Amino acid sequence: MLDRTHRAEEAIRASSVVVGYKHYLNHIADLTEGKELLSSGMRQEVDRCRVALDRAQHGATVAFISSGDAGVYGMAGLAIEMAAAHGMDFPIEIVPGVSAANSAAARFGAPLMLDYACVSLSDLLMPWETIRRRIESLAAADMVVALYNPKSTKRITQIEEVAAIFRKHRPCNTPVGIATAVGAEEEQLVLSDLERFLGEEINMKSIVIVGNSSSKILDGWFVTPRGYKL
Secondary structure (H helix, E strand, C coil): CCCCCHHHHHHHHHCCEEEEEHHHHHHCHHHCCCCEEEEECCCCHHHHHHHHHHHHHCCCCEEECCCCCCCCCCCHHHHHHHHHHCCCCCCCCCCCCCCHHHHHHHHHEECCCCCEEEEECCCCCCCHHHHHHHHHHHHHCCCEEEEECCCCCCCCHHHHHHHHHHHHHCCCCCEEEEEECCCCCCCEEEEEECCCHHHCCCCCCEEEEECCCCCEEECCEEECCCCCCC
C-alpha cells in the first residue's frame, strides 16, 4: 500500500503476530519478516477476527490488518464487538490509516473539500433498500459522495440505480471521479461526469466520487470549492 502512516508501520513492527486478508498482508511484506502470519480469504472476516482476539487473549502482540483505515469499512468495529461479546479484557489500540476515499481524492485534486459522505454499495451486510434510501437523502442534500464497493461481477444494477438517483438532483455534467486500485501498479484514474461515467470500467477495487452542484474541473483537477472569496 502506497499510503501508510508511521503509527501503523510502527504498530506492525512491534507485533509478534500479524493477522489479515492474505492480499493485504502481501502489501506489508517489508514489515513482517520473522513474524507469525495468519491469513485467510475474502468473506472470512469473523474467523480472522476470532483468531486475532484469541492470540491477543493469550498474550501475543497482534497486528490485525485492514486496508485503508481500520475504522472505515475495516475490522476495528468487529474486533471491539467480539471482544465485548466474549468478555475479553486486554488493551486494544485502533491505529488510523488512510481510507481509499482520501487517497482517491488526493489523486483527483480536492473533491472532498466541503461536506461529504461515504457509502458502501455492498448489500452483503446491509439491505439494499437502506442503502438506496441513504443515497436518496445525500443526493437531495447536495453532498459530495464517495462510493465504496460500487460494482462486482454479480452486483451490477446498484450503481446504475445510484446514478439515476443522482441525476434527479444534479446536472448531468456534475464531475465524477473513478479511481481503481489506488496506489497499486495497476492504478487507473478517470474523470467523467454523471451522464457518462457508467460507460467506464468500475469494479470492486474502484472508488467513485460524485461531486455536488458546485464541483468543477479546473485545469484537470476535480475540485469542490469550499466558498473562499478569491
